[in-house]
Amino acid sequence: MDQLTQTLNDTPEKIALFLAKELKDLLQAVPAFRAIRRAFPQAQIGLISFPEYQEVAQRYAAYVDEFIPFPGHPGLSGRKVKASEVVHFFCAMQQRKWDVLLSLQEHGSTVNHMLMLAGAKLTAGYFEASIAEMYEADDRFFIPFALTASSNSSPLQLVASLGIPVENDAVEFPLFAEDEGKARQAWPEWQQKSFICIHPDGDTSHQWPASHYAWLTRKLASEGYPTVLTGLHGRQRTLEEVKRLVKDGEKPAPVIIDQTDLGSLGWIIKQSSLLVSNNCAVTQMAKALQVPSVVITNDWKPEQSEKHVVLSEQAAVNLNTVISTLMNLLKDN
Structure with a gap:
């Protein structure tokens, strides 16, 4: 009892x-x-x-x-x-x-x-x-x-x-039909193709620099990986800077979806091959949706897994470490 x-x-x-x-x-x-x-x-x-x-x-x-x-x-x-x-x-x-x-x-x-x-x-x-x-x-x-x-x-x-039975520690993020509807409205050109979701704006005390996100976007494009940059409504300060840095001359240009709510963002993440962010909540959503992820933070210490990797801010200073981590995740998943 x-x-x-x-x-x-x-x-x-x-x-x-x-x-x-x-x-x-x-x-x-x-x-x-x-x-x-x-x-x-x-x-x-x-x-x-x-x-x-x-x-x-x-x-x-x-x-x-x-x-x-x-x-x-x-x-x-x-x-x-x-x-x-x-x-x-x-x-x-x-x-x-x-x-x-x-x-x-x-x-x-x-x-x-x-x-x-x-x-x-x-x-x-x-x-x-x-x-x-x-x-x-x-x-x-x-x-x-x-x-x-x-x-x-x-x-x-x-x-x-308290003696309450615990079966597992699996996180959940339920998605509904209206989430898909909002996501398709924000991204009318969506097609069922592989892409990497990059969510620049974090919820941690230290924000990974916009210049790093821009470099990562360019690097992935040069390797043939389409990218989608996302932002939650009202929280796009870093995304706006990334947009400015990648706006001109990027081939192929990244898709930019900057007015999502949590539900539509979750649906977009669900369609992606991998998520990159330093937003711990968004990374939790990826874990719940079984989408591989890389989160850059010192504020969160979950157990590492084959699908979800946490890079410290110190490790992420080396951009080659970040890109090699992404490539390994893509290869293994």
Whole structure:
């Protein structure tokens, strides 16, 4: 029996999941969503996160019944918050009378103390291992995040620690007919041919330079590999610079699709032979869609695999290292 059911003396009927970080973290947590849904198929499950992730959450309706916008909290979210909205949020949460509230992010005591205001019967999450002696965490429901902070599966480790069965850590990114429709509208010339998708704008603290992306685009073209440059609506600063650098005289010219949403971008990635980016969330999408990828970042340390390679920013300074990595992936996949 899982710890939640054992402690409550009943199967939880109302479960809230809290995850208010970056998009990549939300995508990485999907295996945990799946495990919780399978353990509690009849429960009402709500996901608490930043409002901009509502569209993403709707893709996981099989696991999450409801999206609950989180207004932020002083000292936590790194964004401006209104005190009145925070107070209203927690009053509304208390009225919901949740059986369980799970924090799926490793912020320790700051998050835990905040979530106690939601008034759930039982709260579970992480605590900071470095101050374990100062933090009275019930080890039946809390695990030290320092042991799992670099792991892609840390939400799953929390779930497993609660006695909830975990089948696998496979990520998912469901695609729908409307995603194809939007992608074809953005790319009316699309034909079912092999191409490499390059997504320049990252979500990391350090952006791989536009000049490097431009060089990579030219190099791939010279090797006979068509390229497609993509950008999410409202996040195309690096893409615009790459466009300027490759605009004149490029033969063959790269296809440029600069107004995608996540769904249409996912569909384009699905059609590609390989993705190159330093956007960890977009790379998670490629992994979910089983498309080989190279991500350039120091901010993410997933397990390496035959299909998905992480290059550190230091390694990616050598452009020949990047191109040889791409060629090896294309050859092996």
